[in-house]
Amino acid sequence: MDASLRKFFALTQERLAAWLGIDRTTLALVETGRRALPQGRGVQDARLAMAMAGRTLDLTSGSRAIAPLPPPPIEREPVEARLDYCRHHADRLRYQLRQLRRHAAPYEARLAAVPALRAWTGPVSDPAREARWLATFEAEAMEALAQHYGAGPQRLLEARISALDHEAALLESLLAEAAAPPVSRPGE
Incomplete structure (x- = not known):
């Protein structure tokens, strides 16, 4: 895992680490390649990576496209x-x-x-x-x-x-x- 996913969604390390259920320093080590993503955290990472492409993983039928939320209206x-x-x-x-x-x-x-x-x-x-x-x-x-x-x-x-x-x-x-x-x- 590199920082591209985090940058794509404009996430801080703290915010992404919270999604993955790990601490920020662990995420920093993962992003620099000095440590592997802890066991069991890959599903959250994969979900976010698929969401980046506008897709979700359906365990029965595979990957499917999901319509995005509309942006908020102009104030x-x-x-x-x-x-x-x-x-x-x-x-x-x-x-x-x-x-x-x-x-x-x-x-x-x-x-x-x-x-x-x-x-x-x-x-x-x-x-x-x-x-x-x-x-x-x-x-x-x-x-x-x-x-x-x-x-x-x-x-x-x-x-x-x-x-x-x-x-x-x-x-x-x-x-x-x-x-x-x-x-x-x-x-x-």
């Missing part, structure tokens, strides 16, 4: 809670996105105005001061758009919204699937 409550979370946070992020776009507008207007302001050919009372002011005017707009309100921050929010919307759609289909009556199998 709706955690799925519904996660769906509510996704919808709420997607809506919150949509609001933030609208706010970002609203805040971006004046900075985008600055960038649109800078070339026209620099193209002025008329007299200026202090050209150096005006050049500094225009440089600051532009730099503030560039920083605000790059760091807080522009395309980068907006696209990041759009990605998060898209992910939450996608997750919500999957959760909705999962809930619809869970609500559908089970499909009967042939022979049932």
Whole structure:
């Protein structure tokens, strides 16, 4: 006996040893090949090995297939809670996105105005001061758009919204699937 049977069923050594009616240290020695399975414990081992293949040993007719138990149904409550979370946070992020776009507008207007302001050919009372002011005017707009309100921050929010919307759609289909009556199998 090696550990493959135990791993197949995700059993601890303690749990398998209890099934076999031996202590855990004995099982460890059996699994490493340093000891044979104690006399009379092979039936339990064989039963579990056959169950791994979905079969049982019938002493009158030999081996026969056994239908597995169905898995438990999907619990709706955690799925519904996660769906509510996704919808709420997607809506919150949509609001933030609208706010970002609203805040971006004046900075985008600055960038649109800078070339026209620099193209002025008329007299200026202090050209150096005006050049500094225009440089600051532009730099503030560039920083605000790059760091807080522009395309980068907006696209990041759009990605998060898209992910939450996608997750919500999957959760909705999962809930619809869970609500559908089970499909009967042939022979049932």
